[in-house]
Amino acid sequence: MKTNTSKFIIAGALAMVFGQQFSGRAQSHPANDPVFQNLDKSVSPGADFFRYANGTWLKNNPIPPAYSSWGIGNVVSEDIRSRLKKINEDAINANAAKGTSTQKIGDFYYSGLDSVNIEKLGITAISEPLAKVDQITDVAGILSTVAYLNTVGARTFVSAGVGQDDKNSSKMMLQLNQGGLGLPNRDYYFKTDARTTKIRTDYTEKYIPNMFVLSGYTDEQAKAAAKSVFTIEKALADSSRKLEDLRDPYHNYNKMPVAQFNKLTPNINWKVVFTNMGIPNVDTVIVGQPEYYVAVNKYLKTFTIADWKAYLRWKVLTSYAPYLSKSFDQENFRFTGTVLSGRKVQLPRWKRVLDTENGIMGELLGQLFVQEYFPLKAKQRYTDLVEAIRQAYREHIAQLDWMSPETKQKALYKLNSIHAKVGYPDKWKDFSKLSIDRGSYAVNVMHARHWAYLNNINKLGKPVDHTEWNMTPQTYNANYEPSNNEITLPAAQFIIPGIKDEDIDDAVVYGYSAASTIGHEITHGFDDEGRQYDAKGNLKAWWTAADSVKFTQRAQVLVDQFNAYKVLDSLHVNGKACLGENIADLGGIVLGVDAFKKTKQYKEGKLINGLTPMQRFFLGYAIGWLGQQRDEELAGRILTDVHAPGFLRVNGPFSDVPEFYQAFGIKKGDAMWIDPDKRVKIW
Incomplete structure (x- = not known):
């Protein structure tokens, strides 16, 4: 921060404002003072202390055009980004052996910056999950595809993960919660104020159909698909609990045998779903909001197979749009960045890639970060x-x-x-099984999400690792x-x-x-x-x-x-x-x-x-x-x-x-x- 030396003249005025007698007390006048240089003497501390x-x-x-907010966290993050950029650039040029941390860091960063290859690949980068959706013919196909999409980080109506049992913290349990929405939460589907209505209109009439057109649909197909998507999402939202209701731990703790869960949702065989998710032999689950899954069970028969295919295609597109060709990335930013958050322009590509990498394998970067800065x-x-x-x-x-x-x-x-x-951790995560190369950026993200998924579900039935951190040192x-x-x-x-x-x-x-x-x-x-x-x-x-x-x-x-x-x-x-x-x-x-x-x-x-x-x-x-x-x-x-x-x-x-x-x-x-x-x- 730059020092505003003109502010030193207000010390006497501050003495009067605060009712203190400062003249007889020893004091220093450091120029690089993190609090003094920010003061706004035009504002009384009793009127608005934050502004003062x-x-x-x-x-x-x-606020810079590329941001929806700007504050000390951003300034710290910008400084850290600059330091991590150097780490990544060095890794690109290191010619490191395959499988090493340096190779993975450098190749991931390279793939994200290789816009020529990203454009060349286009939507083919996510052809595998899209093909899975296209092959759906019945409810069983919907559920098997949902199971697969969960393993590659595409957000669907099943939100599952392994975590500690709230009532027996020494046990790791499979837990399910409500999910499946495309807008930030349930209230966006129902509030009628002008601001929320404008967002909802853009979502249904521009964002969803535009993304479907980019994926190869005609205008008419895109409009029909958008209608299907929003109808399903609104139904899911109507069955979801409100923000404040999710904070009651007892109300959101419902432990039950899988057999009982199956009875609540007879259209869903959870044993099969969990097996397809790579989690066999599950006998008990914790369900946060059972009524949500009761509704999902009904909707599987209420909505057509075509409706569900449109919905799941949408989930794949929005989960990977930022890592695809420019047209997908820009339309995704137009809605999520500008309409929802007010940002005027995107961050430079190197910052976006670095942020993605930091979120996926941040501990690899963190090991190098703390050596120098903490x-x-x-x-x-x-x-x-x-x-x-x-x-x-x-x-x-x-x-x-x-x-x-x-x-x-x-x-x-x-x-x-x-x-x-x-x-920082005393024990770092093991990324040895994560496969990264200089090919497809979206595929690298998919591999990383799959690694994170396996890292999570493999905790089931194992002792709690109290050495593991849930965020990186540079966060x-x-x-x-x-x-x-x-x-x-x-x-x-x-x-x-x-x-x-x-x-x-x-x-x-x-x-x-x-x-x-x-x-x-x-x-x-x-x-x-x-x-x-x-x-x-x-x-x-x-x-x-x-x-x-x-x-x-x-x-x-x-x-x-x-x-x-x-x-x-x-x-x-x-x-x-x-x-x-x-x-x-x-x-x-x-x-x-x-x-x-x-x-x-x-x-x-x-x-x-x-x-x-x-x-x-x-x-x-x-x-x-x-x-x-x-x-x-x-x-x-x-x-x-x-x-x-x-x-x-x-x-x-x-x-x-x-x-x-x-x-x-x-x-x-x-x-x-x-x-x-x-x-x-x-x-």
Whole structure:
């Protein structure tokens, strides 16, 4: 980031705004300050703290045409892309032996950049799955084709995979969930507002028929096929649960023998389907939404074989369009990129290929990435931060006035059992069986998806591998996995662009990393969904009934708070759908505050660029959500995302934190003000 030195003149003004007496306190004025250079002094922190903290950056960094949103995650990702590009270019020129990681990296990247060969192959690159669809003559053919398509990464109405049993986390089970839609989720098929209606009209009248024409259909055939596709998808959507309903782990856990599943769906012999998927001898499955598959069973006879062939052809086309010739790629981008997300142009081909490669075999790249960009010193810093947050959480649990001693004891046991994966894996995935060459880009993607599929289903019946990571070290993200009771914190998540880790003061790091990432993820173990899993990762009632009621009452206040936020047109935040994330945000902040209070920087109280340590903490947290979105993207996320928009992930929870009011002199009447008796306090 470039330093805006003209901002140094506002330190005195800030002193008046915050009601602090700064003149007698020691302070430094570093030029490369990650929080000071982003401040927008035209905005009062009590009016809109997100805009106050990040406004200058937002003004100076408009959303590029190729993106639907732009923020700190993009800046980090762009930097990582540049580094990974060098790794790939070196691999292309390495003349590496076949089967080595370098050969696979170089050949995959080469095939994706070889636009001449991609154009030459055209749709023939996916001739095998299309031929499978064309050969369907009956319901048995539909089901065998669906089974095959699942093995090569084409999304169909059967969404199956192997994962831990929610009620017995030591067992890996075959699980099925609702799926099969082409639009982002069920609400897109039914909402009647102008924005959603426009998207649905384009989908049915342009996107689907255009793609069928490109695949060789006449205009009339394409229109008929499009009608079949949308009719089936709308029926599937009508049988699908809403976003907020998918967050109830008990309601979405339905374990049953395959024989019982067959009785629910007599038109589907699941033993045969699973065998065709390469998963024989399955006797028990976990079905997330049984009513969805009951409906699928009916639709197999309701709709014609021709309807289903059109639907499955559509699934193949949309699953592989980005890796085919230019006409497919551009039409796919026109709808998914522009209509849905508001992007004006595509990313350059090298970035798109690199992103695909990163998603498919990112750990191969990650091994090289961490060697250079995440030294042991940084790994230790963030490992220590995990323990600082854990200790703060212990103290919070001990001091809760609404939780019984019985539940507190179990909560502390769960907290102490949380395993933290920091930076990068100690054991890397084995890609030796993945076959990649310089031939077809789409076929390479198909091979990689098939490898990932086999990697998943081969876990069935085997011990849980607790060393495996579910994201790469170069991923700007983090997560909590309830079945393992663990948090994963990739190296990239701790990067602040343009600043070395050792040059970032603790105040900013405690806000940016300890609160918004580490504290957030640990709190997920105790949010409305995560709290229902015990220390071993099992879905189990370990709270007293009275404590559960008290938790739910407090959580409902947070639901109501976020339901009231209007973000675009008539769209409000879905407070119930994003409750877990909001609990985690608030929990991360209050834990981060208390952990930071124990540091040398907080105790010394020295000013940096006129900002107190606690002010820098809150500003550091705000950097984590630095960014902005196009309206199309924002509208889509309100309907499909369990996270509130970034600006509300700052302003919303800060309004519930007493230290925020004290640090910035927030007064009654300010937009950020919430009366003390109405502020949310859970953890």
